[in-house]
Amino acid sequence: MKKALALILSLCLVLAATSAFALELKSGEGVYPLGSDKTITWYSQDSHNIHSDFADWHDSPFHVNLSKQIGVNIEWILPTTGADGATFTNTLLADPSNLPNIMEAYFMNNAQQYLDDEVIWDLTPYIQEYAPAYYAFLQTNPAYDKAMKTDAGQYYAFGFFREDGGWNDSYQGPVVRKDWLEECGLEIPKTISEFENVIRVFHEKYGAVFTTSFNVRFSQMGMSGAFGAYGNVNSGYLFYVDDGKVGLAQTTEEYRAWLKWFSDLYKAGLVDTDLLTVDDTTVKTKVETGLSGIAITSMGQMNNWNNEMEANGDGRPWIGIPYPTGDDGTLYSIFGGTGIGSITGVITKSADEETMKLCLRALDYAYTKEGFMFWNYGIEGESWEMDETTGLPKWTPLVADDKSNDPMIKYNGTTWSGSCIQATNLLYLKNSQASIDADDAWFYLGMGRDTTDMDRVLEVTSSHKWPNGVTFTTEESDELDLYTANLATYVTEQCTSFLVGNKDVSDDTEWNNYLNGLNQYHLDRVLEIRQNCLDRYLAR
Amino acid sequence: MAKSNAVINAHYKRLSPGKKIARDFSHNKYKYLMILPVLVYLILFCYKPMYGIQIAFKNFKVTRGMAKSPWVGLYWFEHFFNDPYFWRLLRNTFTISGLTILFGFPAPIVLALMLNEVRNSKFKRTVQTITYMPYFISLVVLCSLIKIYCQQYGLVSDIVSFFGGVKQNWLQDPRYFRIIYVISDIWQGIGWNSIIYLAALSGIDQEQYEAARIDGANRFQQMLHITLPGLLPTITILFILRMGSILNVGYEKILLLYQPTTYEVADVFSTYTYRISLGATTPQYSLSTAVSLFNTVVNVVFLLITNFLSGRTTESSLF
Numbered sequence: 076m077k078k079a080l081a082l083i084l085s086l087c088l089v090l091a092a093t094s095a096f097a098l099e100l101k102s103g104e105g106v107y108p109l110g111s112d113k114t115i116t117w118y119s120q121d122s123h124n125i126h127s128d129f130a131d132w133h134d135s136p137f138h139v140n141l142s143k144q145i146g147v148n149i150e151w152i153l154p155t156t157g158a159d160g161a162t163f164t165n166t167l168l169a170d171p172s173n174l175p176n177i178m179e180a181y182f183m184n185n186a187q188q189y190l191d192d193e194v195i196w197d198l199t200p201y202i203q204e205y206a207p208a209y210y211a212f213l214q215t216n217p218a219y220d221k222a223m224k225t226d227a228g229q230y231y232a233f234g235f236f237r238e239d240g241g242w243n244d245s246y247q248g249p250v251v252r253k254d255w256l257e258e259c260g261l262e263i264p265k266t267i268s269e270f271e272n273v274i275r276v277f278h279e280k281y282g283a284v285f286t287t288s289f290n291v292r293f294s295q296m297g298m299s300g301a302f303g304a305y306g307n308v309n310s311g312y313l314f315y316v317d318d319g320k321v322g323l324a325q326t327t328e329e330y331r332a333w334l335k336w337f338s339d340l341y342k343a344g345l346v347d348t349d350l351l352t353v354d355d356t357t358v359k360t361k362v363e364t365g366l367s368g369i370a371i372t373s374m375g376q377m378n379n380w381n382n383e384m385e386a387n388g389d390g391r392p393w394i395g396i397p398y399p400t401g402d403d404g405t406l407y408s409i410f411g412g413t414g415i416g417s418i419t420g421v422i423t424k425s426a427d428e429e430t431m432k433l434c435l436r437a438l439d440y441a442y443t444k445e446g447f448m449f450w451n452y453g454i455e456g457e458s459w460e461m462d463e464t465t466g467l468p469k470w471t472p473l474v475a476d477d478k479s480n481d482p483m484i485k486y487n488g489t490t491w492s493g494s495c496i497q498a499t500n501l502l503y504l505k506n507s508q509a510s511i512d513a514d515d516a517w518f519y520l521g522m523g524r525d526t527t528d529m530d531r532v533l534e535v536t537s538s539h540k541w542p543n544g545v546t547f548t549t550e551e552s553d554e555l556d557l558y559t560a561n562l563a564t565y566v567t568e569q570c571t572s573f574l575v576g577n578k579d580v581s582d583d584t585e586w587n588n589y590l591n592g593l594n595q596y597h598l599d600r601v602l603e604i605r606q607n608c609l610d611r612y613l614a615r
Numbered sequence: 616m617a618k619s620n621a622v623i624n625a626h627y628k629r630l631s632p633g634k635k636i637a638r639d640f641s642h643n644k645y646k647y648l649m650i651l652p653v654l655v656y657l658i659l660f661c662y663k664p665m666y667g668i669q670i671a672f673k674n675f676k677v678t679r680g681m682a683k684s685p686w687v688g689l690y691w692f693e694h695f696f697n698d699p700y701f702w703r704l705l706r707n708t709f710t711i712s713g714l715t716i717l718f719g720f721p722a723p724i725v726l727a728l729m730l731n732e733v734r735n736s737k738f739k740r741t742v743q744t745i746t747y748m749p750y751f752i753s754l755v756v757l758c759s760l761i762k763i764y765c766q767q768y769g770l771v772s773d774i775v776s777f778f779g780g781v782k783q784n785w786l787q788d789p790r791y792f793r794i795i796y797v798i799s800d801i802w803q804g805i806g807w808n809s810i811i812y813l814a815a816l817s818g819i820d821q822e823q824y825e826a827a828r829i830d831g832a833n834r835f836q837q838m839l840h841i842t843l844p845g846l847l848p849t850i851t852i853l854f855i856l857r858m859g860s861i862l863n864v865g866y867e868k869i870l871l872l873y874q875p876t877t878y879e880v881a882d883v884f885s886t887y888t889y890r891i892s893l894g895a896t897t898p899q900y901s902l903s904t905a906v907s908l909f910n911t912v913v914n915v916v917f918l919l920i921t922n923f924l925s926g927r928t929t930e931s932s933l934f
Contacts, residue, residue, distance in 0.1 A: 349784045
């Protein structure tokens with residue numbers, strides 16, 4: 076009896092944990108397919124690229140099937156393979172009279188400007204009637220609703236949401252070679268001192284160093300959270316929010332402590348001196364040849380490392396470990412996000428009112444019960460079927476036996492981003508168990524998936540992030556554009572020099588020179604503008 | 616025959632300009648036809664886009680289009696000249712470009728002269744093929760090679776440590792960036808750029824060499840007094856053209872090679888333009904157009920100065 080009770084209790088716990096971000100979606104039954112013979116044009120910057128097995132979207136099941144599911148002809152416009160998506164979007168925008176009807180790109184910050192200039196539709200009067208599922212979905216979470224409208228309360232975009240509420244936003248973090256840890260008789264490091272000790276022991280015993288690809292994996296975050304700081308030297312992550320106040324992390328003493336810790340390691344030869352110039356591929360080669368036993372990378376890359384090492388007969392030694400805390404156990408922030416993407420789908424004024432309504436219906440499909448399944452897994456019986464044991468979808472052999480890279484993107488549209496909701500189960504299906512465990516270690520701060528302290532998880536992973544959905548007025552964005560590029564260059568340049576010891580971070584004159592230099596780049600004004608925008612956002 | 620030509624010319628001179636053109640056209644219609652593609656090219660790709668220069672004097676927003684964006688006069692130029700990075704960009708652009716001209720410009724001439732002296736044609740062909748090769752490698756691949764060579768355990772470190780130096784990442788150190796840039800530039804272009812000189816060399820009259828040999832000139836004296844003067848017009852023209860692009864530093868290569876730690880010595884006008892336009896989330900079209908326009912104006916000034924000086928001293932110039 077007791078056993079049965081325990082079983083039921085633990086089952087309930089598991090259910091509670093998996094449904095922490097339970098989705099309640101409206102059904103689209105009876106609405107779709109729409110049966111329209113009209114054609115709409117749909118552009119997607121980086122979200123729904125064609126799988127490399129296909130020449131263009133006419134061969135791609137997802138792109139073709141979406142038309143059939145919705146019941147309207149979709150003419151896809153996608154950046155040329157290998158081209159830079161942002162450049163492609165800018166080229167499209169340069170010809171405002173010929174824009175695609177639907178555009179999925181980074182519109183959020185300048186949305187107000189696009190609305191003022193009548194480039195995109197203000198969807199507020201139509202959204203409830205023509206996109207009821209999406210509207211209902213937004214109402215389930217005030218954070219979602221807040222992010223998807225302007226300060227004036229205008230709806231203009233269909234966003235990207237992660238069902239997991241941010242789990243997959245923490246897709247990179249510290250990793251370590253488990254076999255070396257065991258050989259050296261070390262525990263998994265919890266604090267920053269223990270972390271440093273692992274680096275030192277590995278260096279002594281194997282001549283190994285701490286490695287990472289600075290540009291791709293490190294510049295966004297690093298491990299500054301253990302020092303009570305936020306952010307790293309990458310421009311996109313320059314600004315943090317603390318208690319409703321905007322700040323530049325790179326001006327704080329906490330951040331300086333982090334720079335000092337890292338540059339000391341660098342000076343002592345414990346860090347890979349190539350970190351600034353290497354990419355993922357070069358790091359992989361270094362790791363394979365035993366040049367490193369502790370690193371920062373993504374769950375996907377870690378999986379690649381393990382695959383390569385297994386092929387060489389070295390087992391699968393890499394595991395993800397929680398971000399190290401400060402020695403007193405504090406952890407201010409880690410690489411993560413709120414589960415709301417910065418790519419959104421908008422409807423441009425190239426669509427007349429009738430077409431716009433049609434586009435609303437087309438976009439709304441992704442947020443219906445049926446659309447959610449299609450966008451994540453494709454057509455039932457073709458690419459997925461229900462797994463009886465878990466009650467969740469699983470791939471059919473069509474996807475499961477496909478040996479190409481990320482075969483699911485042939486059939487689904489939520490793998491990267493887009494105007495849709497990404498299912499957590501999709502990420503579980505997509506990644507290896509070791510990768511999932513690694514992400515669990517990072518996101519749940521080592522407390523495990525069934526932690527009851529979700530408040531702390533959310534605080535550390537996302538509460539200090541500058542919100543994606545903030546909108547600038549035309550004047551504000553004009554002024555910010557003037558200063559931001561130079562400011563970012565300056566901060567990146569100076570902090571990197573401190574990091575690798577070209578400048579001495581312990582030297583007060585050098586540090587103060589750097590801080591004083593910030594005035595030249597209008598930091599005060601930038602912070603002032605951003606504070607205003609944030610205040611408006613919080614007041615929405 | 617000569618007389619009839621004179622008659623035609625005299626008759627031709629009396630015609631009105633319109634008739635002159637019409638007559639010239641009917642006489643040389645095939646030549647005009649041949650020049651047509653070039654004209655179309657120039658108009659379509661060089662003159663038509665020039666209307667875009669006005670972007671530099673407007674607060675241009677793509678979504679508003681050219682006509683609706685307001686005029687702002689010299690605002691962007693003022694902003695640029697007051698930019699904290701302006702002097703650094705100017706200094707780097709001139710230094711990198713100057714170093715490339717100083718070392719990169721004579722290199723292919725020296726190679727051509729040396730190849731000219733080689734008598735074994737098999738060896739000559741082999742050397743030529745090997746030196747051309749880097750030119751045909753895509754710049755992205757070439758830069759990845761440079762990055763790998765410059766790593767801590769790369770080729771450069773191996774060579775340096777053989778002579779007793781330390782192993783380090785060479786691209787991260789601001790002291791070495793320009794050296795790496797110039798050397799790799801020579802490596803990539805030396806073979807290809809020597810072709811035009813080799814062509815010019817084959818045009819030098821062989822009888823001059825014979826005469827010099829009879830007068831008792833040795834190989835070096837022949838090179839100094841016959842080959843080099845024979846090459847001089849080509850060298851001058853190429854030099855003037857090169858000066859006309861003094862601010863055009865190969866930005867793709869810098870973009871691929873520079874790091875935040877080397878911005879200080881590597882950041883040039885074109886990379887700055889890239890960062891504020893294509894590299895930014897909201898491209899600043901007006902500012903980047905203003906910077907490019909400034910770039911072009913300086914280039915033209917340098918072209919004119921060099922051309923003038925060259926016309927004065929060597930009597931060979933473009934116009």
